[in-house]
Structures are given as structure tokens and as C-alpha cells.
Amino acid sequence: MxxxxxxxxxxxxxxxxxxxxxxxxxxxxxxxxxxxxxxxxxxxxxxxxxxxxxxxxxxxxxxxxxxxxxxxxxxxxxxxxxxxxxxxxxxxxxxxxxxxxxxxxxxxxxxxxxxxxxxxxxxxxxxxxxxxxxxxxxxxxxxxxxxxxxxxxxxxxxxxxxxxxxxxxxxxxxxxxxxxxxxxxxxxxxxxxxxxxxxxxxxxxxxxxxVWATTELWGTGKSPSPLGTANRMSAPYQAVKASDAYFVFGAANQKLWLAFLDVIGRPELADDPRFLTNTERLVNARELIDLLKPIFLAKTADEWVEVLLAAGVPAGQIYDYEQALASDHxxxxxxxxxxxxxxxxxxxxxxxxxxxxxxxxxxxxxxxxxxxxxxxxxxxxxxxxxxxxxxxxxxx
Incomplete structure (x- = not known):
């Protein structure tokens, strides 16, 4: 030993x-x-x-x-x-x-x-x-x-x-x-x-x-409130529903945001003033997700995860503990x-x-x-x- x-x-x-x-x-x-x-x-x-x-x-x-x-x-x-x-x-x-x-x-x-x-x-x-x-x-x-x-x-x-x-x-x-x-x-x-x-x-x-959540209080003067699976510092970055199940993805910076738009076939959103930068996307996060919801219904969760990962956008299925523990990884x-x-x-x-x-x-x-x-x-x-x-x- x-x-x-x-x-x-x-x-x-x-x-x-x-x-x-x-x-x-x-x-x-x-x-x-x-x-x-x-x-x-x-x-x-x-x-x-x-x-x-x-x-x-x-x-x-x-x-x-x-x-x-x-x-x-x-x-x-x-x-x-x-x-x-x-x-x-x-x-x-x-x-x-x-x-x-x-x-x-x-x-x-x-x-x-x-x-x-x-x-x-x-x-x-x-x-x-x-x-x-x-x-x-x-x-x-x-x-x-x-x-x-x-x-x-x-x-x-x-x-x-x-x-x-x-x-x-x-x-x-x-x-x-x-x-x-x-x-x-x-x-x-x-x-x-x-x-x-x-x-x-x-x-x-x-x-x-x-340590991460408290920065919102000191940066904005407002105490953080519940966001579900969304993120306080980046958008879009959360769980969304595909045709069969929820999955998660994170377009957490400008490069990933542009790659994500190519995957979903909506490159014109890069010029939308509501979503130009991460700052605007956070301010308009609810509006953004509402716009994206119908798009995600076009494929299964596994299909979305596959194409997002192929484009370099972080994504993953939502596993329960049985699935997570049984995974090859x-x-x-x-x-x-x-x-x-x-x-x-x-x-x-x-x-x-x-x-x-x-x-x-x-x-x-x-x-x-x-x-x-x-x-x-x-x-x-x-x-x-x-x-x-x-x-x-x-x-x-």
C-alpha cells in the first residue's frame, strides 16, 4: 500500500x-x-x-x-x-x-x-x-x-x-x-x-x-432572489424544455452566445439591441427565454445536447442520481x-x-x-x- x-x-x-x-x-x-x-x-x-x-x-x-x-x-x-x-x-x-x-x-x-x-x-x-x-x-x-x-x-x-x-x-x-x-x-x-x-x-x-451570490447585493443594493435554474451573472444559462424533457445549457460569454445562435438558426438575434451583450441579456433574460422556448420544442433533449456540444456550447441532460451514478463517466x-x-x-x-x-x-x-x-x-x-x-x- x-x-x-x-x-x-x-x-x-x-x-x-x-x-x-x-x-x-x-x-x-x-x-x-x-x-x-x-x-x-x-x-x-x-x-x-x-x-x-x-x-x-x-x-x-x-x-x-x-x-x-x-x-x-x-x-x-x-x-x-x-x-x-x-x-x-x-x-x-x-x-x-x-x-x-x-x-x-x-x-x-x-x-x-x-x-x-x-x-x-x-x-x-x-x-x-x-x-x-x-x-x-x-x-x-x-x-x-x-x-x-x-x-x-x-x-x-x-x-x-x-x-x-x-x-x-x-x-x-x-x-x-x-x-x-x-x-x-x-x-x-x-x-x-x-x-x-x-x-x-x-x-x-x-x-x-x-461568495458569488453576495456580489449581487453589494453590486446592486438588492438582495438576490430565487431564479430557478437561471444564473445571476450570465444569460442564457439555465434549464429549458425540449420536446421530451428538460436539459441545461450555458451560453455564458459572447463567443458561446454567437455559437448558440448558429445552432438554433437565429443569427439575427446577435444584432437585437435587447441581447447585444451579456448585460442586456441579463436585463431581458425572461424575454429572451420566452423567445427561445418554442425553438427548443423542435428537438429532443438528447438531440439538443448533441448539437450544442458539437458547436462547443456547454450542455447536458438532467439526470437523477440513479442515472448519474450509472453513467460511463x-x-x-x-x-x-x-x-x-x-x-x-x-x-x-x-x-x-x-x-x-x-x-x-x-x-x-x-x-x-x-x-x-x-x-x-x-x-x-x-x-x-x-x-x-x-x-x-x-x-x-
Whole structure:
């Protein structure tokens, strides 16, 4: 097996549900030794979530977010188990937690407490709204983050009911931003010898991913509103209906606009004052699409996509997830994996969304059973002299 970039980095994952587990899985995919610390008996609450199962008791959601980890069960309210946890902290580089502000402190696992055990620890805390500010103590879910960051206000169709992004941009975005901060802190620690505290939140992730939409507010003074599939900066750039189905295309610059007009047989529109430049096309976007609608009804979606692509105009069919995952391109990019599992046999999971040429990622560990590595991890601590192997209590 190729040595992965994060081999030798140990991460303690004391998070649950999505943002923290996703962050830690990405670190594990790159080679980190991720130890998932879970409450005895119940574990990560996502193990019991969702209304469907494959074969075992763990939900497909848990399986999707927890590969390349080992599991140890510790009751962090119990003194003896907390000492085992502190022993693990002495061996760790990174700790990731996603409780509401104040919870970690009550359990004796705040940044200050763990820094006293290991001064070099990098501690990432992921919460709904961050550790400071008037909303800090509010419970945080992706839905709330999307609502209060402005994302929902600009999603959906004009005049329609509020619509959230089906992709949990707050949760997954917070996990991604936490990875970026953790790796930066690891590099910084190599120079300074010091760890640090990382404060990430679902709210700021959703807001941070709004970097494009917010330019409309600051550029025009008007808050972005829902546009359906249309684009705020280019037109035409959206979904349109062919004779049999919808498809998408984007004539996002002047060259593509002229090529698009040749494809649809309407070159005279290049001289129409309403559509001369992208600026005019955006102002008159509704009028433009209404003019184009009858033209698209002349061919099927597949036919339009074929002729547009041949002319160099970006276009694509609208696939559901079953179609997308079954595509030849998905297979070529190895984006569906069959992951071996001690209970499921194998299960399907998304592959690695970025490729590393010299150190390709690997599924080294299936998503762990609850407490699957209890004995193994305690034995490792005992071998390091951090745990009494006979009594199972951490060395004091």
C-alpha cells in the first residue's frame, strides 16, 4: 500500500451526525489514523438514523460518513473512561468535536483541558453558529444555517415557497472548511511547534459558499432572489424544455452566445439591441427565454445536447442520481466503490472526489462497528505506557 500524505497523523473524532464525521472521514481518506470516540451502547446517533437499512443495524448514512476510522467506546462522564480519553489525547495530533458551545467544557474535553494534556493538539470545534456572537448558543442544523445565512432566500423559483438546497451545504461545507483549517494548522505547527483552536460553523460555511451570490447585493443594493435554474451573472444559462424533457445549457460569454445562435438558426438575434451583450441579456433574460422556448420544442433533449456540444456550447441532460451514478463517466472516474464490511458483506459508497497521482486514496477500514477497536486501541495505549493493560485504567 502506498504511504498516504497524512500517514502518521492521529485524529480523534468525537463528533456525530454529519459535519464532524465528514471532516474526519476526509482526513482518514488521506491516510490519517482516525479514532472515532463514541458513547457506549448508542454510539454516533447517525447509526440509528434514516428509515431504511441494508443488512446490519447501522444506517446507510453512518456507513457513508465513517469509512477509514476505528471505533472505541468511552463514557466521557465517567472518570476512568475520561482518563483513557486523555491518554488518547497524548497520542493525537487533532481533535474534532461538533457539540453545542459549552458541552465539551462540561465533559472535561474543552480545548483548554486538552491543551493541558497535549500542548501541540489542534482542536477543531464545529457548531451551528460558532463559539461567539449572539447566536452562538442556538442549536444548529443545516436547515437553520441555510435559512439564516440567506441561502434559502435565493433558492427555488420566483414567487414559490421557500426551498432549501437538497445538498446540506452548511453541514458538508463546515466539514470541508474544517479540513482546510486543520491541514493549515498542521503545516503551521511544523514551524511553530504549537497547536491551536479552530472555530468552524454551519452558518459561516453556508455564508462562505455564498461568495458569488453576495456580489449581487453589494453590486446592486438588492438582495438576490430565487431564479430557478437561471444564473445571476450570465444569460442564457439555465434549464429549458425540449420536446421530451428538460436539459441545461450555458451560453455564458459572447463567443458561446454567437455559437448558440448558429445552432438554433437565429443569427439575427446577435444584432437585437435587447441581447447585444451579456448585460442586456441579463436585463431581458425572461424575454429572451420566452423567445427561445418554442425553438427548443423542435428537438429532443438528447438531440439538443448533441448539437450544442458539437458547436462547443456547454450542455447536458438532467439526470437523477440513479442515472448519474450509472453513467460511463462516473465509472471511469471511479466514483462508486464496493466497500467490504463485516456485517453488510459489501455496500456501495461514493468514491474519492479528488484524485492523487502519487498517493491514491484507499479504503483501509470499513465504517467501524460500535466499539469494534476497543481492545486494539487500549492495547496500543498500554504498549506506549499510557494505560495499565491489566486494570484498563489510564496511567496517572
Amino acid at each position: 502506498t504511504t498516504l500524505p497524512l500517514a502518521g497523523i492521529r485524529v480523534l473524532d468525537i463528533s456525530q451526525v454529519m459535519a464532524g464525521p465528514f471532516c474526519c472521514m476526509l482526513l482518514g481518506d488521506m491516510g490519517a489514523d482516525v479514532i472515532k470516540v463514541e458513547p457506549p451502547g448508542v454510539g454516533d446517533s447517525t447509526r440509528k438514523s434514516m428509515g431504511f437499512r441494508l443488512k446490519g443495524e447501522d444506517s446507510p448514512g453512518f456507513l457513508a460518513l465513517n469509512r477509514n476510522k476505528r471505533s472505541v467506546t468511552l463514557n466521557l462522564k465517567d472518570d476512568a473512561d475520561r482518563e483513557v480519553f486523555y491518554a488518547l489525547v497524548k497520542t493525537a495530533d487533532v481533535v474534532v468535536e461538533n457539540g453545542r458551545p459549552g458541552v465539551a467544557e462540561r465533559l472535561g474535553m474543552s480545548y483548554e483541558a486538552l491543551r493541558a494534556v497535549n500542548p501541540k493538539i489542534i482542536y477543531a470545534s464545529i457548531s451551528g453558529f460558532g463559539q461567539t456572537g449572539p447566536w452562538a448558543l442556538r442549536p444548529g442544523y443545516d436547515l437553520i444555517a441555510q435559512a439564516m445565512s440567506g441561502v434559502i432566500s435565493a433558492t427555488g423559483h420566483p414567487g414559490g415557497e421557500p426551498v432549501k438546497s437538497d445538498i446540506p451545504v452548511g453541514d458538508l461545507g463546515a466539514g470541508l472548511f474544517a479540513v482546510y483549517a486543520i491541514l493549515s494548522a498542521v503545516i503551521g505547527r511544523d514551524r511553530t511547534g504549537e497547536g491551536q483552536f479552530i472555530d468552524a460553523s454551519l452558518f459561516e460555511a453556508a455564508l462562505g459558499l455564498s 462516473t465509472a471511469a472516474r471511479q466514483m462508486v466503490l464496493d466497500v467490504p464490511h463485516p456485517v453488510e458483506g459489501t455496500f456501495k459508497a461514493l468514491g474519492f472526489p479528488v484524485k492523487m497521482s502519487a498517493t491514491p486514496q484507499q479504503v483501509r477500514h470499513a465504517p467501524p462497528l460500535l466499539g469494534e477497536h476497543n481492545e486494539e486501541i487500549r492495547r496500543e495505549l498500554a504498549e506506549r505506557g499510557l494505560l495499565d493493560g491489566t486494570k484498563g485504567d489510564a496511567a496517572r
